[in-house]
Amino acid sequence: MTTVDQQQRPGPPAPRRRSRRDEILEIAVGLFAARGYHGVSMDDIGSAAGVTGPALYHHFAGKEAMLVAALIPVSEGLLHGGEARVALHPGDASAALADLIDFHVEFALANPAVIALHLHELDRLPEEPRRQIRRLQRLYVEEWVAVLSKLRPELDASEARVLAHAAFGLMNSTPFLGGEVDRRRRAALLREATIHALTGH
Amino acid sequence: MTTVDQQQRPGPPAPRRRSRRDEILEIAVGLFAARGYHGVSMDDIGSAAGVTGPALYHHFAGKEAMLVAALIPVSEGLLHGGEARVALHPGDASAALADLIDFHVEFALANPAVIALHLHELDRLPEEPRRQIRRLQRLYVEEWVAVLSKLRPELDASEARVLAHAAFGLMNSTPFLGGEVDRRRRAALLREATIHALTGH
DNA sequence: TAGACTCCTTAACGCACGTTAAGCATTCGG
DNA sequence: CCGAATGCTTAACGTGCGTTAAGGAGTCTA
Numbered sequence: 186m187t188t189v190d191q192q193q194r195p196g197p198p199a200p201r202r203r204s205r206r207d208e209i210l211e212i213a214v215g216l217f218a219a220r221g222y223h224g225v226s227m228d229d230i231g232s233a234a235g236v237t238g239p240a241l242y243h244h245f246a247g248k249e250a251m252l253v254a255a256l257i258p259v260s261e262g263l264l265h266g267g268e269a270r271v272a273l274h275p276g277d278a279s280a281a282l283a284d285l286i287d288f289h290v291e292f293a294l295a296n297p298a299v300i301a302l303h304l305h306e307l308d309r310l311p312e313e314p315r316r317q318i319r320r321l322q323r324l325y326v327e328e329w330v331a332v333l334s335k336l337r338p339e340l341d342a343s344e345a346r347v348l349a350h351a352a353f354g355l356m357n358s359t360p361f362l363g364g365e366v367d368r369r370r371r372a373a374l375l376r377e378a379t380i381h382a383l384t385g386h
Numbered sequence: 387m388t389t390v391d392q393q394q395r396p397g398p399p400a401p402r403r404r405s406r407r408d409e410i411l412e413i414a415v416g417l418f419a420a421r422g423y424h425g426v427s428m429d430d431i432g433s434a435a436g437v438t439g440p441a442l443y444h445h446f447a448g449k450e451a452m453l454v455a456a457l458i459p460v461s462e463g464l465l466h467g468g469e470a471r472v473a474l475h476p477g478d479a480s481a482a483l484a485d486l487i488d489f490h491v492e493f494a495l496a497n498p499a500v501i502a503l504h505l506h507e508l509d510r511l512p513e514e515p516r517r518q519i520r521r522l523q524r525l526y527v528e529e530w531v532a533v534l535s536k537l538r539p540e541l542d543a544s545e546a547r548v549l550a551h552a553a554f555g556l557m558n559s560t561p562f563l564g565g566e567v568d569r570r571r572r573a574a575l576l577r578e579a580t581i582h583a584l585t586g587h
Numbered sequence: 588t589a590g591a592c593t594c595c596t597t598a599a600c601g602c603a604c605g606t607t608a609a610g611c612a613t614t615c616g617g
Numbered sequence: 618c619c620g621a622a623t624g625c626t627t628a629a630c631g632t633g634c635g636t637t638a639a640g641g642a643g644t645c646t647a
Contacts, residue, residue, distance in 0.1 A: 223422060227606085228603095237626065237627080238604090239607080240624070243624060304506075305505075308420070308421060309422060344571070346563070347567055347572055350562050351575070351579050354556050354562075355553070355555050356552075358552045361551050365544040365547070371548055374548050377586065378553075379583065381582040381583050382556060382579040382582050382583035383579070428636085429634080437594085440597085440637080441594070441595050443635095443637085444593080448635075448636075449634095
């Protein structure tokens with residue numbers, strides 16, 4: 186369990202190592218990932234952060250806003266990271282794919298909670314932010330589809346999309362396992378499995 | 387808190403052909419998968435089934451009992467199917483793996499909603515049934531680990547487990563895509579990707 | 588046609604949750 | 618030293634939800 190047991194009751198204020206908002210958000214993400222959006226109450230989040238539930242309204246407009254604030258940067262980070270990696274290898278689809286895989290695996294291993302959130306709780310959002318996130322996700326997928334289509338011309342776009350989603354499922358399997366295996370070894374296993382899954386050799 | 391599930395008919399009457407209970411359960415599974423366990427109310431489920439919310443209590447002990455009733459058969463079905471497939475190929479790990487993959491892909495394509503439920507809502511269960519399901523899942527995973535370990539002796543058990551979970555993530559990616567691609571073609575793509583991911587050739 | 592059985596209804600209860608309101612303490616720039 | 622900003626508190630409200638209670642109508646069997 187993620188415990189942030191800084192100042193409880195009285196005394197000197199927070200050390201403010203970074204914005205309180207971000208601190209609270211990280212705690213909320215952990216709870217959402219562990220028990221689901223609807224399974225966590227504002228009081229739960231407050232308690233975990235060392236404050237009461239209503240205190241959270243000084244940092245976020247509401248519960249939904251917390252989920253949005255947690256999910257948007259993930260989609261943006263994946264998309265921008267993916268675009269950057271692809272741009273590094275113009276005309277070399279094979280190298281671009283290897284770099285995409287490396288990037289995504291590292292991202293998934295570094296942010297398992299947020300990955301799980303993305304997989305499970307996206308549908309709990311209201312129309313507008315959900316559409317925005319879906320749009321970012323779609324653009325990210327299309328980066329993969331473009332690279333895959335160059336690498337395997339026998340596939341049409343929709344087939345490449347199936348493979349891209351399959352690859353995400355593979356690489357995002359990381360939140361489901363406790364760290365019995367060393368992180369670097371796990372990254373290597375996932376990279377190899379993904380490259381073989383997508384290219385067949 | 388923990389309510390006793392009224393499971394089957396306790397007395398003389400034999401189990402029905404396709405009971406109303408099963409009909410309702412399938413509807414509930416669809417709703418749970420689409421909007422999340424906590425995002426669906428008993429009234430929602432009742433309405434979708436053409437009855438009122440409280441009517442459901444004549445078929446299930448409560449909301450949790452519905453989730454349990456939906457999830458247990460899935461784990462059992464996967465485990466027993468997996469054991470059966472492995473038993474078909476004694477001493478031939480390669481054939482056993484191919485059969486396991488075929489079985490799991492067909493299962494996932496046939497039951498996307500229930501697969502999504504398993505991935506997302508397992509943690510919403512109370513201790514006891516959750517442990518039972520986790521036990522079934524673990525046994526199923528170990529079927530894969532055993533086959534994988536024979537096929538790739540250079541991996542230790544925990545590494546094989548990482549790969550098994552990765553394969554599940556790949557094959558279970560099917561609920562995330564609408565059927566833009568023909569079902570048989572999709573199954574073929576997932577089978578090939580999985581076998582390559584796990585064996586490397 | 589009695590009796591049992593299945594399946595459903597409306598009404599209501601109690602609680603948990605998201606949210607709002609109003610106000611207090613500490614910190615800090617000018 | 619003042620006044621704003623920051624970050625929190627307790628109290629309370631409305632509502633949605635899971636659940637219980639009590640009863641009635643249709644169907645099958647003997």
